[in-house]
Amino acid sequence: MTTVAVKPATMAQALTRAMRDAMAADPSVHVMGEDVGTLGGVFRVTDGLAKEFGEDRCTDTPLAEAGILGTAVGMAMYGLRPVVEMQFDAFAYPSFEQLVSHVARMRNRTRGKMPLPITIRVPYGGGIGGVEHHSDSSEAYYMATPGLHVVTPATVADAYGLLRAAIASDDPVVVLEPKRLYWSKDAWNPEAPETVEPIGRAVVRRSGRSATLITYGPSVPVCLEAAEAARAEGWDLEVVDLRSLVPFDDETVCASVRRTGRAVVVHESGGFAGPGGEIAARVTERCFHHLEAPVLRVAGFDIPYPPPMLERHHLPGVDRILDAVARLQWEAES
Amino acid sequence: MTVMEQRGAYKPSPPPAWQPRTDPTPLLPDAAPYRVLGTEAAAKADPELLRRLYAQLVRGRRYNAQATALTKQGRLAVYPSSTGQEACEVAAALVLKDRDWLFPSYRDTLAAVVRGVDPVEALTLLRGDWHTGYDPYAHRVAPLCTPLATQLPHAVGLAHAARLKGDDVVALAIVGDGGTSEGDFHEALNFAAVWQAPVVFLVQNNGFAISVPLAKQTAAPSLAHKAVGYGMPGRLVDGNDAAAVHEVLAHAVRHARAGGGPTLVEAVTYRVEAHTNADDDKRYRADSEVDAWRDHDPIALLERELTERGWLDEAGARAAREDAEALAADLRARLNQDPELDPMDLFAHVYAEPTPQLREQQALLRAELEAGQEGAL
Numbered sequence: 001m002t003t004v005a006v007k008p009a010t011m012a013q014a015l016t017r018a019m020r021d022a023m024a025a026d027p028s029v030h031v032m033g034e035d036v037g038t039l040g041g042v043f044r045v046t047d048g049l050a051k052e053f054g055e056d057r058c059t060d061t062p063l064a065e066a067g068i069l070g071t072a073v074g075m076a077m078y079g080l081r082p083v084v085e086m087q088f089d090a091f092a093y094p095s096f097e098q099l100v101s102h103v104a105r106m107r108n109r110t111r112g113k114m115p116l117p118i119t120i121r122v123p124y125g126g127g128i129g130g131v132e133h134h135s136d137s138s139e140a141y142y143m144a145t146p147g148l149h150v151v152t153p154a155t156v157a158d159a160y161g162l163l164r165a166a167i168a169s170d171d172p173v174v175v176l177e178p179k180r181l182y183w184s185k186d187a188w189n190p191e192a193p194e195t196v197e198p199i200g201r202a203v204v205r206r207s208g209r210s211a212t213l214i215t216y217g218p219s220v221p222v223c224l225e226a227a228e229a230a231r232a233e234g235w236d237l238e239v240v241d242l243r244s245l246v247p248f249d250d251e252t253v254c255a256s257v258r259r260t261g262r263a264v265v266v267h268e269s270g271g272f273a274g275p276g277g278e279i280a281a282r283v284t285e286r287c288f289h290h291l292e293a294p295v296l297r298v299a300g301f302d303i304p305y306p307p308p309m310l311e312r313h314h315l316p317g318v319d320r321i322l323d324a325v326a327r328l329q330w331e332a333e334s
Numbered sequence: 335m336t337v338m339e340q341r342g343a344y345k346p347s348p349p350p351a352w353q354p355r356t357d358p359t360p361l362l363p364d365a366a367p368y369r370v371l372g373t374e375a376a377a378k379a380d381p382e383l384l385r386r387l388y389a390q391l392v393r394g395r396r397y398n399a400q401a402t403a404l405t406k407q408g409r410l411a412v413y414p415s416s417t418g419q420e421a422c423e424v425a426a427a428l429v430l431k432d433r434d435w436l437f438p439s440y441r442d443t444l445a446a447v448v449r450g451v452d453p454v455e456a457l458t459l460l461r462g463d464w465h466t467g468y469d470p471y472a473h474r475v476a477p478l479c480t481p482l483a484t485q486l487p488h489a490v491g492l493a494h495a496a497r498l499k500g501d502d503v504v505a506l507a508i509v510g511d512g513g514t515s516e517g518d519f520h521e522a523l524n525f526a527a528v529w530q531a532p533v534v535f536l537v538q539n540n541g542f543a544i545s546v547p548l549a550k551q552t553a554a555p556s557l558a559h560k561a562v563g564y565g566m567p568g569r570l571v572d573g574n575d576a577a578a579v580h581e582v583l584a585h586a587v588r589h590a591r592a593g594g595g596p597t598l599v600e601a602v603t604y605r606v607e608a609h610t611n612a613d614d615d616k617r618y619r620a621d622s623e624v625d626a627w628r629d630h631d632p633i634a635l636l637e638r639e640l641t642e643r644g645w646l647d648e649a650g651a652r653a654a655r656e657d658a659e660a661l662a663a664d665l666r667a668r669l670n671q672d673p674e675l676d677p678m679d680l681f682a683h684v685y686a687e688p689t690p691q692l693r694e695q696q697a698l699l700r701a702e703l704e705a706g707q708e709g710a711l
Contacts, residue, residue, distance in 0.1 A: 030498075056498055062528055067487050067521030074491020077476070078499070094517070101481045102488070109465040109477050112683040147684055170686045200689070247689035 009188040011159040011181050015045050015121075017190045018163035019083060023053050029167060030075065031058040033068055033085030033121075042087055043123060043182055065095035069120070073102050076116040083167055089124040090133035096141070103172045104147030119166045120174045124152075125218045125268050126315055127180035129308040135179075136305050137269030139217075142174045143245050143278070150245040151199055152176040154220035156186035158243060161196030169199065178218035202249035204256060208238035211262035211328050214253055214279055216242040219266045219316060226321040235325055245275060253279070254286045261292040262328040266316055271299030293330030356565050363558035363570040367602045370577035371639045379577050381645040387424055387576040388640060389654045391633045394420035394444045396658035398607075400665050401443070401457065405611040409669045411462040414441045418606035421576035421632035422538045424448050426506055429583040437476045437489040437507035441538075445508065446475045453661065454668045463673040483513040486522030486535065493531040493590075504590045506534045506583070512543025514557050523598065527564040532590035534583060535598045538573060540605035545618040561598035573603030574632040577639075604630075677703060 023029045031049055033041075037060035040047030049058040061068050065086060072082035086092035092099075099120070107115045126135035142150045149171055153159040159177070166173035188194075197203055205220060206227050213223040220241045227237035240256050242249065257263045263283055265276040276297035283295050298316045306314045370376050398417040404410045416423050419441075427448035430436060438445050446456045450473040458467025459478050466477040476492075479485035489507035496503035513519055514537055526533045537557050541548055554560055561568030567589075571582040579601055586597035604627035608615040615624075640646035681688055681696045688696065 062521075062524055064521040064524065066518055067525045070484065070487025070518060070521065071491030071494065071525050074488035074493070074505075075495040076491075077470075077488065078492045078495035080495050080498075097481060097484060097518070098487070101484060105465075106477075107685070108683045110470055110683075111464060111466065111679070113466075113469045113471065114477070115686060149685070247691060250690065 006187045006189045008185040009156055009190060010183050010185050011153065011156050011177075012043060012045050012183065013190070014156045014160040014188060014193075015163055015177065016047055016049070017193075018160045018167070019046065019049060020052065022083070022164060022167040023049065023057060026081065027057075028079060029057075029081045029083060031083045031085070032061050032072060033059075034061060034063050034087055036060060036085050041085060043179070045121075045123075045177075045182070046085065065092055066098050069095040069098040069103065069118075072118050073098060073106070073116060076118050077114060081117045081119070081167060083119040083121065086120060086122045088130070088134045089122055089136040089138050092120075092122055092138065099142075099148075100145050104145045107171065108147060115170050116172055117167075117170050118172045119163070119169075120172065121163075122174060122176050123179045123182075124176045125178050125180060126305060126311050127218060127268075129311075130179070131308060132305070135308075135311065137267070137300065139176055139245055139267075139269055140274050142176070143275060147172065148246060149173040149199055150176065151243060152178065152217035152245065153243065154178065154181065154205075154217055154241050156184070156188045157194050158196050160188075160190075160193045162199065162243065165199050173199070176217060180218055181221070184221070197243065200244050200247040200249060202240050202242045202244065202252040204238060204252070205241045206237070206239040208236040209260055210234075210236045211264065211325060212238045212240055212253075212256045212260045213264050213266055213321065214240050214242065214256075214283070215266040216245065218268055222316065222318060223266050223321060226318045226325070229318055230322060230325055233322070233326075237325065248279075248282065250282060250286060253283060257283050257287045257295075258290040261290055263287075263291075264296045264298055264321065264324045264328070266298045266321055268300045268315055270302040271297050272302045274299055293328045296324045296327060298324045358562050361562045361565070361567045363556060363561070363568040363600070367570045367572040368578050368582055369572045369575050370581060371575045371635045376577065376639055376643070381640075381643070383580065384577055384636065384640055385646060385650065386428065387421075387580060388633070388636050388646065389657065390424040390428065390448050391420045391576060391636060392654040393658045393661050394424055394448070395633055396662045397444060397447065397453065397665070400662040401460075402607070402611055404666070404669055407670075410457060410460050412610050412612060413457075413460055414610045415605075415607040416441055416444050418627060418632070419538055419540055419573065419603045420444060421579050421636075422508075422536065422573050422601045422603055425576055425579035425583055426508055426536055429580055429587055430504065430506055433474070433501070433503050434587070435474045435476065435489065435492055435503065435505040437485040437492075437505060438478050439482070439485065439508055439510060439513065440478050440480045441510065442508050443478065446473075446478065449473050449475050451475055453665050457665075457669065461669065461673070463675055464679075483509050483516035483518040483522070485509075486513075486518055487525060489533050489535075490522050490526045490529070490531050490596075493526075493533045494529050497532060502591060504532045504534065504587050506536060506587065508536045508538060510543065511537060511539040511541070511548050511551060511557060512546065513537075514560065515543075515551055523561070523564045523566065523596070526596040527566045530593070530595035532593070533596040534586040534590055535596065536583065537598065537600045538603055539600055540573075540603050542605060542609070542618070544609045544613065545615075547618070556600060558598060558600035564598075566596045566598055569597060569599045571599060571601050573601030574627075574630050574635060576632055576636050603632075
């Protein structure tokens with residue numbers, strides 16, 4: 001019996017491998033963006049691709065996000081599958097007109113004649129000590145734009161699987177890469193990547209029966225830590241990792257909440273008009289009679305992303321999650 | 335420790351050598367818009383091409399008039415006329431080979447029609463029954479673009495992709511003078527020049543961005559001068575001289591096809607009608623200015639040249655007019671029929687496969703429609 005060595009790998013390595021494998025399998029896959037070529041990306045996620053596939057396949061573009069995404073639209077029109085890197089969350093904003101007016105709706109505008117298979121990689125979120133404009137959680141903007149799929153991995157296996165699925169998709173997919181998980185490690189075999197749930201499916205990362213933590217991306221490890229800590233308080237928490245924000249997996253989320261009867265949505269981005277509001281509303285509409293308490297949200301504050309020396313006060317941590325869990329004892333309060 | 339102490343005595347030296355990366359002189363546009371009609375250059379023109387341009391100009395003028403009339407009858411939601419600018423529209427469409435691509439703005443319906451798009455399908459956006467009525471791949475015409483200048487990077491990307499694939503394809507993108515102020519104009523030109531993409535940018539400078547005149551739009555010597563900053567040639571042409579526009583664009587297309595990279599062409603023209611049927615142009619310009627441009631009419635200019643040279647007779651002119659009338663009659667007849675719309679189309683083309691959420695909404699609308707039908711019975 002031969003066993004394949006499974007070694008620890010980082011999320012960044014899995015993302016690189018996903019692009020490499022996609023490029024090897026399909027000559028129409030092109031990686032493009034600022035610094036993705038010679039440098040291998042500021043996070044080194046595209047490291048080695050230009051060397052292996054040439055600068056025509058992994059292209060350092062001029063520094064212009066609207067131009068990067070706009071030219072990717074034209075390339076996709078001509079049958080290529082561009083994989084675009086937006087270097088940091090807040091750097092993507094100049095490209096929003098191309099994203100909203102063209103990328104998201106070209107299939108719709110042309111009645112299905114002109115689909116655009118574009119993958120947009122956005123390193124996002126805080127926790128790495130980045131200065132202003134380097135730590136935004138911009139998922140609500142993408143989620144609010146019909147025509148886009150929006151995914152965000154929390155594990156090494158998902159990073160590979162979701163990015164491969166995004167590149168293979170005939171629709172535009174925004175892949176939100178949690179920057180602070182780039183160097184997180186899991187046992188992972190790059191030669192035989194395990195199969196993961198497809199885009200559109202959430203997974204239960206930890207089973208429990210007292211309450212459900214609904215979360216995604218950078219907040220998944222925080223919620224798992226909170227769930228461990230909560231055991232001391234007698235809480236057995238279930239953690240659902242959404243993985244895919246659009247389409248949204250109502251089925252998995254609601255099945256969990258119906259089992260536990262209580263739910264907290266956890267994310268870094270601001271709570272007001274944030275993803276948690278939508279998720280709480282969906283859960284309430286579908287699980288009202290199963291709920292023992294209101295669906296609560298633990299989110300970042302409704303402030304512009306703070307300077308790095310203060311970000312630990314802004315980001316939802318274990319304590320804030322446990323406080324919310326304590327508030328789920330609704331009957332005791334009323 | 336100071337810098338001087340670190341390195342010993344500071345010895346001033348000249349800065350590292352600098353020289354311009356490209357000689358700007360050959361990129362500069364001519365001092366005045368290039369003209370053919372009414373000049374000696376016309377003698378060298380191809381009579382057959384001029385007659386083709388003429389027939390399409392006459393059709394285009396009639397098409398503009400008919401479409402504007404259809405807005406008054408409520409058959410089109412809006413129509414941005416290209417009356418007065420037909421030479422640019424026609425030349426842009428005729429200069430391309432079948433394998434090339436055209437990237438029009440919302441005012442360039444006529445260019446799409448001359449390229450072969452069905453006139454009714456070309457007006458679908460403006461009629462309001464769908465966003466793009468035609469298959470962009472059938473005639474290689476991108477969807478009419480309403481946001482300003484955002485189609486320009488698409489043209490660059492497509493041309494770049496074609497070249498990467500080894501295909502001999504040129505993209506021609508049309509933008510207005512107002513569109514040259516947009517960031518996407520800058521980014522598209524910069525990408526095109528850096529990548530040496532086979533693209534031609536045609537600016538139809540018609541004097542106004544809705545109501546704002548060019549003087550309030552830009553401080554550049556001309557819009558064609560902007561090309562120099564990107565490292566591509568800028569060309570200035572009389573946009574009402576169909577022969578000149580065709581010649582300048584043909585040169586730019588040949589240059590791009592041969593691997594010479596992009597060109598920016600500014601066609602100086604005028605929008606003799608309002609921005610759209612919904613606009614009141616009397617608020618921002620004088621009749622005398624419009625009349626001066628009517629005297630420099632693209633059809634009259636070409637007709638005079640053709641007639642004086644004996645290249646067009648009364649029978650030829652009559653044939654062009656009859657052909658244009660037939661186009662208008664067909665357009666009237668077909669646009670006067672109510673389009674058949676399927677409300678379920680709302681969900682059909684958002685994603686390759688509708689999301690579970692869209693399926694639920696689809697079911698809701700279907701139930702509403704069925705209830706409505708029962709109510710009608």
